[in-house]
Amino acid sequence: MTIQEKAERAKAASLQMATLSTRQKNEALLRIKHTLNEEKNAVFEANEKDLAAAEKNHVPAPLVGRLEFDGAKLTSACEGIDALVKLEDPTGKILSARELDSGLNLYQVSCPIGVIGVIFESRPDALVQISTLCLKSGNTVLLKGGTEALETNRILFELIEKASTEDSDESGLPDGWINLAETRSDVKEMLSLERHVDLLVPRGSNEFVRYIMDNTNIPVLGHADGICHAYVHEDADLDMAARIVVDSKTQYVAVCNALETLLVHKNAVESFLPVVKQKLEEKGVRLRGCEKTRSYIEVQAANDKDWETEYLDLILSVKVVADFEEAVSHINTHGSHHTDVIITGSGSVARDFMMKVDSANVFWNCSTRFSDGFRYGLGAEVGISTSKIHARGPVGLDGLVIYKWQLLGSGQIVADYVDTGRSFTHKPINHA
């Protein structure tokens, strides 16, 4: 089957998927969990093959780590499914309700988006996670995994498809709700399927996501860079500031919400920089500073490129700013609109920062590492988006739904309102 045919199959199945009950979807999720556990040895064997091939091809160690699908990954995937089952169904919710006239009632009702295209790099656990998120939200899915994980992806796909579509009591999901593409050329073709794929969710490196975003007309839910800033205002509690900077930078360096640039108000520099330098260096962080920074502490010189670099490493760039406005302007100009924090004792300065900084996540006196769907209490995370439409920041199941307008009448026609001047009532309908 070509990828276009798979996409058409997914589109056809999406119309049936949209009519499933919450119970049907939850039962399918539990059958998937059961099957993955029952057949775990087949998964581990397939993964061994991928790992052996990776070793043969001298794949770098961090990539091999992401490729691995062992008992721990299985347990975590199954815990994710359990959490999804417990989550409220995001479809079929009445978002607004209004009487337009007597016997003419308008309902805005949430529903699945349709076909989600998922393109991911090496991690096969992403296949389980994203396909079950699509299932719970009533979407169908067209998956394309990394070639390094070919065997693991194939067995996971087959097990999920089998468990979810076959069912003795006829409550299985529609055939074609899940589809797997395997060749590299499929990616390029998938990016051009705007008539069949409604939303793309890429999972992988910055370059990978950037490539997807730049080469498709299909909307993309994701982010390329995560160049996050902490700004230490002149009135900041400097102990708190140091703790937040150290956590934001070092708690987990290889992630999008880790800190990359520290901005310090000129009046806080003298007492703050030596302290934070010591604490960061204790954690192995190398600093790169602007000229003014280097007049207070001994660090390597930062160049213009540093302000726009996502290190994902134990490196932090440091800049002294003259005032609040310079800090905000630096963040809006050089940042990636992901997560930025101010450390200040003033609520009004913080509010100003959170209004003026054009980022998905704007924080006051806490670590940038909190920007995460689970920490936000969304129950699940589809991804983090730096888009300015649809969904922004950590995206839960809500990001995989849209709505339709249902108008329930009793024979009304528009001519009655235009010709005879009948008017609309526009009364809210209680729909709690």
Add this chain to the structure above:
Amino acid sequence: MTIQEKAERAKAASLQMATLSTRQKNEALLRIKHTLNEEKNAVFEANEKDLAAAEKNHVPAPLVGRLEFDGAKLTSACEGIDALVKLEDPTGKILSARELDSGLNLYQVSCPIGVIGVIFESRPDALVQISTLCLKSGNTVLLKGGTEALETNRILFELIEKASTEDSDESGLPDGWINLAETRSDVKEMLSLERHVDLLVPRGSNEFVRYIMDNTNIPVLGHADGICHAYVHEDADLDMAARIVVDSKTQYVAVCNALETLLVHKNAVESFLPVVKQKLEEKGVRLRGCEKTRSYIEVQAANDKDWETEYLDLILSVKVVADFEEAVSHINTHGSHHTDVIITGSGSVARDFMMKVDSANVFWNCSTRFSDGFRYGLGAEVGISTSKIHARGPVGLDGLVIYKWQLLGSGQIVADYVDTGRSFTHKPINHA
């Protein structure tokens, strides 16, 4: 100034626009209304020039009608501004609020999207309408109007800019919040400005909107075709069905929510088709029917192309379907996912229809012509979208906003939750 420079200017201004109070925005709107009225003769004179040039260039009559900006258009533009002033500010609303832990509170707050690119064909009144919608929602705007309306667009732009940015008590809008591009090559360049333009709103013909959608990576709010269907189920009240079909088709033929295809259940054909044919023909509608239709009533033969044609004219294609499923399948295959209606006496059949038809507006027993922002009671209409993300169907001011996540802490770091096992409370915060 190049269009890229104008876009950069709009981007810079957008950060200030986002901080304006509702009062500042409403005052600017009222100043714009005042100035348009004061300077109306300058507007009418500019419009005369455009009309004269159009006549000289043998522009077709319907286009000249859209080009006209007279007293009635001005009154209607000013009424639109008054309505906007009364509307609730869509920004700064708390969409959700959650305590993550004691002293660590998360707020999801609505905010402007940023820079809206508006590309419109001949109607200069669109310039006033869309720029004031952007203003009220705190967005900045990059406008490109049709060349036929060059003079009118220019004077309207200048008046709006002057009235909104100049202000003796310093409460004017930021310079650069509104920008006008004038040359045809600007359109192409605008479509490539994805780093500066956050959303495109095209206003014009199907071909025009389709061109925009196919040639940009920027999200587009709009619709190309409006191929709307009415399906008359076997149990329909046939008098009601005929009234709804006649209204949907003829109340205003040149619009996207007018009916283009009528589907009739085979059991209703015999009594319904002759009646509806007569009523439609009384209104001047020419019918085109499938083979089965033509065995009941004498009409021109429809071909495959008819099912995918938006006539925007007094023409209606008619098809007999074997059952409910065939009707739904026809609509999902040949429609444009805009507005579709079922006429049936059964609530459960109607609910099934509204769930299975994948359209922005799904109706039961009323005219397709109701799908409209004002009729829906949205207070304003930015446009009608057939997109599957962000905003769907008639879009009010809500479609011009997104949200950001504000996290207000008191020194919290992630290590405390990971290393010492401190857990999140995830309690809802009452924010009514």
